[in-house]
Amino acid sequence: MPLEIEQFMCRNDNFGVLARDTETGEVALIDAPEERPILEAIERTGWTPAAILTTHRHGDHVEANLALKKRFGLTIFGPEKEADKIPGIDRTLKEGDTVRIGRQEGRVIETPGHTVGHISYHFPQSGIAFTADTLFALGCGRLFECKPPVMLESLKKLAALPLETVIYCGHEYTQANARFALTIDPTNSALKERAARIDGLRSEGRPTLPTTLADEMATNPFLRWHDPVIRGNLGMEDASDQAVFAEIRKRKDLA
Known part of the structure; x- marks a missing residue:
């Protein structure tokens, strides 16, 4: 049975995610952007939730860690390379480690670039990845903390996942990203059609x-760094x- 997902908004544009194993009922939170929502x-x-699976150290992803730990006694997992900056962390994770939500096993993928220790979580049984x-x-x-070649290698890791993988990200940036x-x-x-669909979704909130x-x-x-049309x-x-x-990254930074 796959993970069941509850996605919701936090702060201005962060996504919060609760993931539930439908077989056991165990629940984990992917990052903790804001306590109230x-x-x-x-x-x-x-x-x-029994656990928080932290992706990286930025405040808009860990702000509610301590409040939720106090309230629920949950276990906080997070990247080994940023352990000193993850509030309340109990267990550190590195490339190839595994985590569980009930009987669903997730693989830890080190994906530095945005921060030096950023990790993503791939749950192959459910066909889901949390890439923050x-x-x-x-x-x-x-x-913020790495050079372009580091992020490129992280994206290559994620691009190697099965094409049908469902991706949950950290922010609602899609409309601006489409314009760029x-x-x-x-x-x-395909991009033009997708951009039109995105505009429709956002117009409806x-x-x-x-x-x-x-x-x-x-x-x-x-x-799509390899695409000859983009290169041209x-x-x-x-x-x-x-x-x-x-x-491409430089142009987006200046957009």
């Missing part, structure tokens, strides 16, 4: 997530993957 989601669903601020719908995270993607890849019909890896591979410029648009037909990715 998390408590509302717990009350709405009746799902009490590494891979966004139609985007990737800003490079069209400046890099303006003739991509509906979330644009989750996404799928298949959709990202077809439309996300940060996963950038005037970088013969450049390295690293140079193309760095140029």
Whole structure:
């Protein structure tokens, strides 16, 4: 049986996620951006989390750690490389480690770039990945602590997951990301159709997530550094993957 997901908004544009194993009823929270909407989601669903699976140290992902730990006595997991900056952390995680939500086993993937210790969680039985601020719908995270080649290697890891993988990201940035993607890849019909759907969802106040890896591979410029059309648009037909990715990231930073 797959994980059951309750996704909800926190802060201004963060996503909160409760993940429940339908067989055992065990629940985990993916990051803890803000206490109030998390408590509302717990009350709405009746799902009490036993753990927080932390992706990285930024305050908008760990703000509610200590309050929730005090209230529920839950266990906080997080990246080994940022353990000193994760409030209330109980267990550190590194590449290849596993975590469990009930009988659902998740694999830890180190995905540095946005921060030096950022990790993602892949639950293959459910076909779900939680990528937080590494891979966004139609985007990737800003490079606050690492150089472009580091983020590129992290994205290559995520791009190697099965195409049907359902992706849950950390923020509702998709509409702005779509506008930027069209400046890099303006003739991509799949991207144009997706951008129109996104505009429709946002006009109705509906979330644009989750996404799928298949959709990202077809439309996300940060996963399409190899595409000859994008390379041509950038005037970088013969450049390295690293140079193309760095140029796309630079343009997004300046957009």
